[in-house]
Amino acid sequence: MPPNTEDTKVDDELSRITLEELDLKKLVRERGFYGVHPDVYYPPLEPFEHKDPGHLADPTKAALLNAATKVIDVTPNIGTEIHGIQLSQLSEQQKNDLALLVAERGVVFFRSQDLTAKQALEFGRHFGPLHVHNVGPHPPNAPEILTIQVDHENPKVRERYALRSAGDGWHNDISYELQPAGLTFLKIDTLPKVGGDTLWASAYTAYDRLSPAWQKFVEGLEAVHSGDVHRETARITGYPLRREAPDNVHPIVRTHPLTGWKSLYVQRGFTRRIVGFTKRESDAVLEFLFNHIESGHDFQVRFRWQEDSIAVWDNRATYHTAINDYFGNGIRHGFRVTPTAERPYFDPNSKSRQQVLDEKASVAKKD
Ligand code: SIN
Numbered sequence: 001m002p003p004n005t006e007d008t009k010v011d012d013e014l015s016r017i018t019l020e021e022l023d024l025k026k027l028v029r030e031r032g033f034y035g036v037h038p039d040v041y042y043p044p045l046e047p048f049e050h051k052d053p054g055h056l057a058d059p060t061k062a063a064l065l066n067a068a069t070k071v072i073d074v075t076p077n078i079g080t081e082i083h084g085i086q087l088s089q090l091s092e093q094q095k096n097d098l099a100l101l102v103a104e105r106g107v108v109f110f111r112s113q114d115l116t117a118k119q120a121l122e123f124g125r126h127f128g129p130l131h132v133h134n135v136g137p138h139p140p141n142a143p144e145i146l147t148i149q150v151d152h153e154n155p156k157v158r159e160r161y162a163l164r165s166a167g168d169g170w171h172n173d174i175s176y177e178l179q180p181a182g183l184t185f186l187k188i189d190t191l192p193k194v195g196g197d198t199l200w201a202s203a204y205t206a207y208d209r210l211s212p213a214w215q216k217f218v219e220g221l222e223a224v225h226s227g228d229v230h231r232e233t234a235r236i237t238g239y240p241l242r243r244e245a246p247d248n249v250h251p252i253v254r255t256h257p258l259t260g261w262k263s264l265y266v267q268r269g270f271t272r273r274i275v276g277f278t279k280r281e282s283d284a285v286l287e288f289l290f291n292h293i294e295s296g297h298d299f300q301v302r303f304r305w306q307e308d309s310i311a312v313w314d315n316r317a318t319y320h321t322a323i324n325d326y327f328g329n330g331i332r333h334g335f336r337v338t339p340t341a342e343r344p345y346f347d348p349n350s351k352s353r354q355q356v357l358d359e360k361a362s363v364a365k366k367d
Helices: 005-015 024-031 092-105 117-125 155-162 203-208 212-218 228-237 279-294 353-366
Strands: 070-073 080-083 107-110 145-148 183-190 198-202 222-226 247-251 253-255 262-264 271-274 300-303 309-314 318-322 333-337
Touching: 024 183, 024 333, 092 107, 092 183, 092 309, 107 300, 117 145, 117 183, 117 333, 155 228, 198 203, 198 309, 203 262, 203 279, 203 318, 203 353, 247 253, 271 279, 309 318
Parallel strands: 080 107
Antiparallel strands: 070 080, 107 309, 145 333, 183 309, 183 333, 198 300, 198 318, 222 247, 222 271, 253 262
16 A cells, blocks of 8 residues: 555655654644655664673662662562653663663663653663664654554554454564564653553563473474564555564573573564474464463563653563553554664573572572
């Protein structure tokens, strides 16, 4: 479906807005759905050596945590909310500490943030090369920002969502890339009166909550993650596929480079089959693992956004899904910045989060 003439005219106007001038909250309120889908083609992503800034963190994360007025763990297994900090003002050390905190807690929430689109790009680059989405909408002149807004007034979009179950949305961002996302953040600046929350689940605890027999069974297996959903989106909407959305093979249990903890790296969104298994074997095992994650309420956190909240999560340690319960009740809009990280790997000597916590507890008991 090529964009109609009216879309093209609006795109011309939008394309004159510079990055410095970009005020996405204003733009969405003035124009509604503004995301552009330019007809350009990007070459495949090049491999790179990821230097995670979390390696430079202070293990106590003092520079970050001492600057906060309140630090609240939202659940035992995942999610921390921090008050009294503007992400736009963080020092280099505080950003490094944030990388480690997010790796440990999975997702960290901040309220009333003033971070602009331009600042978000600079902030994001601290954590890794920014991913440019292959089909999703972006603001004019800012391809490294992904506009987060479901165009639910569009009947085709509405129809697609009507055919999905809520649990179908669980994913780690862009896991089909060879070097998928690490730390990632989303600012939501426009909300309906009610609804539009997001759920995250801990991929560390998803591993820990498997029985020892299943942990042993899945360790060392590999699965294919596919960009098929994005290829399909391009086909259905007619928007250009700006770069190939590839298929890549990743370990089912991966080791986080900062915490050293094992996490379960599969999800319904992009994981398609287990390497070397028959289709029936693969479907049965993956369906069990997807259900295990989606029904693991003891390792999930649900975040109720306020306008200008930011969530910062680690895609190596969590999965997430947006809750699309607000269609017809107003606009939900935000923007995501997606730094990429290392190629997923499994270190057979790595430990699980629970194992490390148990070891610490037993040392503390002896002291
Ligand atoms: C995302 O999947 O990255 C966006 C999540 C959301 O819209 O809450």
